[in-house]
Amino acid sequence: MFFAVLLSAVGITWIVQVLGRINFLTTSGQSFYYILKFSSNLLPSAFPVVMPFALVIAVTQTLSTMNQDSELVVINAAGAPRSAVIRPVMLFAIVIAAASFLISNFVVPYSQMNMRQMVAEARGDVINLVVQQGSFREIDTDLYLQIENRDSNGTIQGLFVSDSRDKTTDLIYYAKEGLVVQTADQGLLIMKDGEVHRRDVQTGNVSIIKFNTYALDLAAFLSSDDKEATIFPKDRPLDYLMNPDPNDKQYQQRPLRYTSELYKRLTDWMYPIVFALISLAAAADSRSHREARISASFTAITISLIVFWLGYSTGQSTDKNASMLPMLFAIPILAALSAIYALATNRQIGIPTTWSNWFKRTFESRQVAFASAGARLFGRKRGGHR
DSSP states (O other): OHHHHHHHHHHHHHHHHHHHTHHHHHHSOOOHHHHHHHHHTTHHHHHHHHHHHHHHHHHHHHHHHHHHTTHHHHHHHTTOOTHHHHHHHHHHHHHHHHHHHHIIIIIHHHHHHHHHHHHHHHHHOHHHHTOSTTOOEEEETTEEEEEEEEOTTSOEEEEEEEEOOSTTEEEEEEEEEEEEEEOSSOEEEEEEEEEEEEEETTTOOEEEEEEEEEEEEGGGGOOHHHHSOOOOGGGSOHHHHHSOOTTOHHHHHOHHHHHHHHHHHHHGGGHHHHHHHHHHHHHSSOOOTTOOOOOHHHHHHHHHHHHHHHHHHHHHHTTTOGGGHHHHHHHHHHHHHHHHHHHHTTOOOOOOHHHHHHHHHHHHHHHHHHHHHHHHHHHHHHHHHO
16 A cells, blocks of 8 residues: 555655656657656655555555454454554554665765756757747747747758847847758857847947858857756765865855755655654554544544644754754654553553544535535436436
């Protein structure tokens, strides 16, 4: 069940992340293989986030099913210790925590670095960014490019470039034909049969130069951010976070981000173990079917979400407040100790009775409302049919 929930949740997360970058994927003019390779780099980052929740769902659902089938009652009646239920769950949680640590600190940084480099390379291909025919595309601030048509052999028909990045001079290039030529050290845009309009912003004077052939360096269209991939702290491996390069521009600007990311890497792997303990405290003991309580799965998932939200919100604030860094360790440890205390004292954690009753009343009222609406709709359809 864990792997079924994990793959389903990761698939949904992957689709959401791909849709968030759909504009880049559809306008970069890359091949299907390139898009598939790029989107595959988004998968590893989803696993460490989804794995703890897949574990809590799988554990609580399994234990709840065992309780409904009276298997937990039989285990207790047979005189088996509680460790018979707790041990396999915790061993599995430790394996998941170790996998989460390895993925977060070794696989994810590699995929993130690869993805950043692919984005930088795709942005460096200016013509691919404007592969949509007949539409103006902003390549950089005050830099626009449009093509009328592009043949299968790479020949461009109707090329228009507007460059106003220089505040003193406006440049407009127009050519009937164009072709991108890649050399060993640079890319050239060869334009044929066209004009260059140069306008002095201060005086308003315009000079027009006609040409038969004109070569334009594509590097002039790229900003410094596009030429090199920007590497953030979350893209760095664990050993780099422990000893950042003093010359790293990102580290010089925001050194606390590297410390915060290091603390997150050293604490995020704990959540599978914490969530397993919460699941056991909520569903490991047998319960009577007549107990008017909310499901153990809902209880465990709700408490896990609260713990995860506290850790995530604290992690977001540590980028600017170093005093919050110890809380990244304190939150999962305190949650684990609370669940261990509940297990050691044979207590069963759950949603407070007032909350449980409110959820129950709300659910029942919604059931009645839907049943009434369905009856009215069904009655109307039958009446109309008659």
